[in-house]
Amino acid sequence: MPPILEVRNLYVHYYTLRGIVKAVENVSFTLEPGEVLGIAGESGCGKSTLAWSLLRLVPPPGRIVKGSIIIDGQDIVNMSEDEVRARIRWQKISMVFQGAMNALNPMYKVWEQIAEPLIVHRGMTKEQAYRRAVEVLKLVGLGEDIANRYPHELSGGQKQRVVIAMALVLDPPILIADEPTTALDTIIQAQILNLLKQLKNELNMSIIFITHDLSVIAEMADKIAIMYAGQIVEYGPSEEIFNNPQHPYTRALLRAIPRLRGPKEKLHYIPGQPPDLRTPPPGCRFAPRCSEVMPICREQEPPYFQVNEGHFAKCWLHRGKPQKDSIVD
Incomplete structure (x- = not known):
């Protein structure tokens, strides 16, 4: 069965008076029927812009520069606004907005x-x-x-x-949930997460769950995409991402989550701040904050290295492993 949603090489930019903000750069992924994809990353990494683009609702001065968004076999990027409103938005894909x-x-x-x-x-x-x-x-x-x-x-x-x-x-067969538990207390958060799991099971709904908190999607997602500075830097099955993280940024995010079981460890933080997306650094965008940075990281942007079945990391630490320009074949 083909994916219900396929995103290929998507670029979304904001054209501001102070420069072009490259909010989403070369993002690709697929969503299968009945699957939950978790998208996680720091605030400002492009998660919400990606969500808006999937409904063709990127707010001005932003626009989709290039790429494909294929929903139920139809590429909606080149559709007219009237077609998207009449045939796609809320009928094929809908969104629970943040706040x-x-x-x-x-x-x-x-x-x-x-x-x-x-x-x-x-x-x-x-x-x-x-x-x-x-x-x-x-x-x-x-x-x-x-x-x-x-x-x-x-x-x-x-x-x-x-x-x-x-x-x-x-x-709609596809639901985007953008930070659906933000500003809710812990008990209500659990109720909303249980509700989304129930809807997925009862309606066989595909869900894109967006959050800055990896712990929230630990039991929810089948696959996880980790975003940093407008790019997906790691992508794979949920168990792989949590038990075998292969990108330094993913490992840093996981070290910042308190653990209920196992040995007690001091919580870590990621030094520095995300780059200005008007002028992202050359090479790997995480290099200025990475504890495992190498000279090549500051010079060349890494491709996606396949580290396991369906598991990809955009990091030069995996040189020698099979590499691809995109997660999607």
């Missing part, structure tokens, strides 16, 4: 916000759309009473569930 409070309109009741795409895309009456909105709210664990409330009458966890319901209302 539930900002995604909800305080002037409308919950059911009205969930029902709008049903009326616009499916031509439902308000009564039909209301019934469907209530169905989706129940799917995410909320009762019919929530449908007639305004956003300010909901708790943080309820708002997050409403935003997830909004993304599910047209039954």
Whole structure:
């Protein structure tokens, strides 16, 4: 079965008065039906820009420079905005945006916000759309009473569930969850993660889960892509990434996570700061902060080295292993 989503050599730049910000550079990956892909990295590494580009919603002054985004066999990069709105966005792929409070309109009741795409895309009456909105709210664990409330009458966890319901209302096969547990307490975080796992199992939904916290996706993701400075620097099965990390940046992120089991270790931090993406450094973008840097790292950008089956690392430490220009064949 072909991938439900295939991204090939994607470049997204922001054209600002102070220069061109190369927010996403040569990113490739695939997403299989029913699979969860976790995308992790520091703030500013390009995770959200990548997510917006998959829906063709990159905010100005940003735009997709080149590359392919193939959803269900169709490359949406060259589609017109009208085609994307009518055929792709929310029908084939939808998104739970970061910050539930900002995604909800305080002037409308919950059911009205969930029902709008049903009326616009499916031509439902308000009564039909209301019934469907209530169905989706129940799917995410909320009762019919929530449908007639305004956003300010909901708790943080309820708002997050409403935003997830909004993304599910047209039954898209792909869901992007951009930092869905940010600003929620630990118990609500666990509830939202369990809800997403339940939706994946019940609906066979493919999920792209974006976070800056590797510990959040430890039990969620089938595959993980580690992003740094606009590029994917390591990509592979979840167990491989956690148990056998092959890029210094991934290892540094993992050393910054407290561990409940095993020997107690001092938590580490990554010195320095991410590069200015208007003028990224030559060679490997992580070289100025890397503890294992070599002369070649500052001179030449590394390709992707295959370190195991389906496991790739963009690092010169793996010279001698099979190399590729892209993760996707």
